[in-house]
Amino acid sequence: MNSIGPNKQQYSSAINNKIGSLPLLPSVVSQLLVLSPDDDDFLDQVYHLARQDPTFSIRLVQYAAKTCKSSQMAEKFSLKHAIARLGSRQIASIVASLSLMDSFEPRNQSDRNLWVHSVQVAVIAKKLVEVMPDLHLESEIIYLGALLHDIGRFFIFQAVPEGPSRIDENRWSTPAALLDAEMKTCGIDHVRVGADACVHWEIPKAITDIVANHHNYNLPTDALDERLLRLRVDIIQIADFYSVYLMNQPVMVPDEIEQEEGYEEKQIEILATELAEVILSTGSVLPEKYRSIIPRTLIVQRKNILVETGKILDALGLQE
Structure with a gap:
């Protein structure tokens, strides 16, 4: 008998009970x-x-x-x-x-990493909104949607203490693979859990919609409200990608390396190539002119993003 089967049902129940309580x-x-x-x-x-x-x-x-x-x-x-x-x-x-x-006070390194990621995505998303003023995106809604985008993972980590390691056994490397790994392990994914939690918490609909769709790559864009949601989700998906990118990089690049001639431009070129794939795969509706501005903004703002994230975590008492 597959040993994951009974556990999956138990995990799903534990997660739903966590939301209900x-x-x-x-x-x-x-x-x-x-x-x-x-x-x-x-x-x-x-x-x-x-x-x-x-x-x-x-x-x-x-x-x-x-x-x-x-x-x-x-x-x-x-x-x-x-x-x-x-x-x-x-x-x-x-x-x-x-x-x-x-x-969701962190109890272990997995919890702490999730907090870092959530705050970092919010900080990155805010920076992106600032360089696209003509899109008239509300920075508060974007920031809160980014902060809460992975709230479902908080529930999974709390309700299933061994969840991170069990999910990682499925060797996920993309958002779609993560959702599949969560379904295989827990019988429910963090997007559904997060959306249910937002409804339970009576979070404003504009923010709940971001949480419920932050891994949706087939959103309709015919109506104005549909296009607005697609734009908001675009920002979160790019910020999500860049946070993972940063967390897989050294915390701080030595000054002598950063000061090398052409270093920054090379980093922008590398990130632009990777972001182009992300934008293509997500069905983004971001105007073409921003597709070159975004990677430059993210590389130039790298240190500021890390510092601002650290300050917020410190104020929350989450710095190690």
């Missing part, structure tokens, strides 16, 4: 996620909501204090100071990150 997001958090950062009184709304949840307020202040270089200034932080320091464009992502921490 997940506490709903605190009311304050749910309300914050649907606020618009473009509202003139956005920060005031955040302040009044946060005051309703003392525990959340404390954590928001602690997060802001960790991002402050001066320890003396950090000690004087109030809730208003914290919100003003973090700013309207960061609040929603911090709220989501702190909420994730409540349920």
Whole structure:
């Protein structure tokens, strides 16, 4: 008898039970996620909501204090100071990150690597949106979709402690192969799990749609809303690829190598070739003009991406 069969059913049940037992997001958090950062009184709304949840307020202040270089200034932080320091464009992502921490505090290196990847994809996605302003993509939605894109893997790792090693036994090397490996091992893949979790958590639909489709390469693009989702998913898929690319590279390239004549251009050329394959295989609808801008942006921003990711992980208490 195939030994994986019974385990697959047990794993699937454990994962579904994990979703079912997940506490709903605190009311304050749910309300914050649907606020618009473009509202003139956005920060005031955040302040009044946060005051309703003392525990959340404390954590928001602690997060802001960790991002402050001066320890003396950090000690004087109030809730208003914290919100003003973090700013309207960061609040929603911090709220989501702190909420994730409540349920998925890392227990081992696999968990920690997944956190690094999730934060890194969000940081990369934000950089990509910044260099494509004429597409009018909402950076907050993209950032949150990127941060939560692999939330299903968090559930699998928590519900099936040996999940990473069991899934890796199937020797996956592409997103499609990963989904297949998860199905063979757990009877369910992380995309379905993530989408179900977002619905359970009442995450806004625009973000849930990104999570539910981040490995979908056949999205329709006839209607305006369909094309918008395809563009959002394009960004996540490219950011996902580049995060894996970075995590397989040395953390920091020695300065003497980076300063070699032609080094940066060579790296851009290598990445452009690999990204061209990704874009072709995903059915991307990104305008042609960005297909040369993207690899250059990612290589030039490499150190900034690593540093920004590290700062966020540190503020969340996730740095080793």
